Amino acid sequence: MENLKAKARQRKKCIEDLQRKSHFSIPEIEHLLKIHRKKATSHGKTDKPKMERQKFSDLLHEEFKMTDDVLIDRVFRAFDIDADGYLSEEEWVRGISIFLKGTMEEQIKYAFSVYDQNSDGFISREEMFQFLKNCLVNQQTEEDPDEGVKDLIEIVIKKGDYDHDSKISLKDYEKTVGEDYLLLEMLGPCLPSRKYANKFLHSMECNTKK
Numbered sequence: 001m002e003n004l005k006a007k008a009r010q011r012k013k014c015i016e017d018l019q020r021k022s023h024f025s026i027p028e029i030e031h032l033l034k035i036h037r038k039k040a041t042s043h044g045k046t047d048k049p050k051m052e053r054q055k056f057s058d059l060l061h062e063e064f065k066m067t068d069d070v071l072i073d074r075v076f077r078a079f080d081i082d083a084d085g086y087l088s089e090e091e092w093v094r095g096i097s098i099f100l101k102g103t104m105e106e107q108i109k110y111a112f113s114v115y116d117q118n119s120d121g122f123i124s125r126e127e128m129f130q131f132l133k134n135c136l137v138n139q140q141t142e143e144d145p146d147e148g149v150k151d152l153i154e155i156v157i158k159k160g161d162y163d164h165d166s167k168i169s170l171k172d173y174e175k176t177v178g179e180d181y182l183l184l185e186m187l188g189p190c191l192p193s194r195k196y197a198n199k200f201l202h203s204m205e206c207n208t209k210k
């Protein structure tokens with residue numbers, strides 16, 4: 001009995017902690033943890049539930065209609081703070097908080113970490129190439145598609161490289177997005193569209209009112 005009470009106290013503390021670290025209310029966090037539990041696997045009795053990459057990517061696909069595998073993989077990595085290949089409860093709640101309700105500052109840092117593939121603090125030409133080539137892949141054109149991508153990269157660099165080192169630092173990126181918010185997702189969609197974000201938030205609201 002005492003044991004159970006201690007566990008409940010610990011759980012309550014953990015949820016309150018997540019409330020401080022996210023933009024969600026306690027009932028919303030409980031609902032998000034339920035989703036996490038449904039998607040998660042736990043290995044052994046004492047292990048905390050963890051969400052696997054594939055389950056997360058299915059969820060992005062189902063709930064937010066995101067389909068670009070390169071970007072989905074990067075979104076997973078941006079959520080997976082400790083880089084162990086799984087999303088813990090905390091990583092899930094904090095990630096989805098930025099994803100759905102993040103401040104501009106949070107979303108700029110998040111999108112930058114999505115695009116900065118090797119986490120060296122810069123978005124390089126090679127990294128831009130990886131993302132932008134997907135955008136052009138389906139275009140029917142006589143021209144070499146790589147040439148089209150290179151042109152796009154020049155536009156991005158021209159627009160965003162304030163210190164002229166041919167790559168984009170977080171500072172460059174903050175400045176670029178600060179001037180034009182539409183450039184937040186300049187290398188491809190890494191945040192949900194308003195429509196699907198609202199749908200998800202609305203269903204969460206309905207589920208937590210009961």
Ligand code: CA
Nearest residue numbers: 080084086088
């Ligand atoms: Ca993790």
